[in-house]
Amino acid sequence: MRIALGVEYDGRGFAGWQTQPKGNTVQDALERAIAAIVGVPVRCHAAGRTDAGVHASGQVVHLDCDVARPPGAWVRGVNSHLPSGVAVCWAKPVPEQFHARFSAYARCYRYVLLNRPVRPAIAAGQVGWFHVPLEVARMREAARYLLGQHDFSSFRAAECQAKTPVKTLTRLDIDADGDTLTFSLEADAFLHHMVRNLVGALLVVGKGKQPPAWMAELLAARNRRIAPPTFMPDGLYLTGVRYPAEFGLPSPAGLYGPRREDL
Template sequence: MELKRYALAVEYDGRAFNGWQIQPDVITVQGEMERAVGRMAGHPLRVHAAGRTDAGVHATRQIVHFDTDANRPLTAWVRGVNSFLPSGVSVLWAQQVPVDFHSRFVATARHYRYLLLQHAIRPGIMAGQIGWIHNSLDLEKIHQASRYLLGEHDFSSFRAAECQALSPVKQMLKVDIGRQGDLIYFDFSATAFLHHMVRNIMGALLHIGKGNEPADWMSWLIAQQNRSVAPPTFMPDGLYLTGVSYPEKYGLATEPVQRFGLI
């Protein structure tokens, strides 16, 4: 039978998994997806994702794809697959796509949101789902610093040592920051992201916001192209992959989405 390619949108709570990428002897999103989709297809298969998320990082719209010759209705790739998945991960929709579609390689942009609680007391109810800082923050200063991130740069100062990207040069398309009460959201859109890039940028923005450096220190930090001069990586708890953009010809609804309000 002829192989068909399907794209799925997936959401997950990263607390339950050791990141996206399949690894021996630990629970990962990819491992659980391949197990569930393979059971529905009736054969082993590989599920590819738009990007790898770290342990503790969440997704409201991760895009994945797989190939199969199994003849199933689209509902089987949603409700059927969900019946085999553990709590904490769910398929939102499924769509057949052309065989030249690849969730990673034809993506034109990725979108992330970091949700931060700025409060004297650490969170209880949403622990693990939002970041937390007890310090006072100068949000205007953070806004000013974030402007230096826009455009094409060598982001080596925000690149993890284990990053496998071929080039540290990426284009930041958008940075948007807003506040609702004690919750601050940071939206980042780029052509692609390096390993730990958003969490490392968060560390720098908060370092500036606490008054440790002026806003234009961000420009200096980018120019150094040196991870060792930048602040520590910030916690993964509040980071969400919220969408992946693709060329219009694929007809996928993949723009950023927030679930349940801010998240």
């Protein structure tokens, strides 16, 4: 039997999603908790491998298990064995052809940035921080150059294992609420560090160091070395994954708010 789970986590206490020898990852914690419920080892497969310090409110994973358990066990039971920074939000049986990663046709990310002179205290580790005032209009203009299908090599980590740097970015909204900026992105898939690298480049435009059209130059160059450094992970959230309706899974729009074009 194949089960899909919706998982949220605070990435501050973990070395990312993917399992590591020391066991300090979200995958390790989740697999230990599930094994405690079903009594046998399990392997979880995620829609996206988030980095250390990156959070998720809409991660989707799947697992195969021949041990039958009541629906509540996959949520409340597993959660009783998880650390406080991780929680299973929903569970659903899915057909064998479902794969958390390969069945997805879009991923949604959000970057929350505090833009003020003083660093955060209460929200430390949960938001990014940039102390120089930013011009949101300039960043929105720059973001338009990034929409569509492009080779995002200039925004790709050196250790990225994706087969191709060509991705289709369908959404990059920047919303301001006081001193908090929210970057909402959606694409068919993202390269390693792609969101943090895009945000870092947009901040360079926002503080007036480069014109908005500079984003087109970075894309055309296909060269990571000429782009700004990777921005901090603190404010990055995987907010949802989109799958074909046939699987009947909760949609990101239903769980995490509509896209601007849906309003």
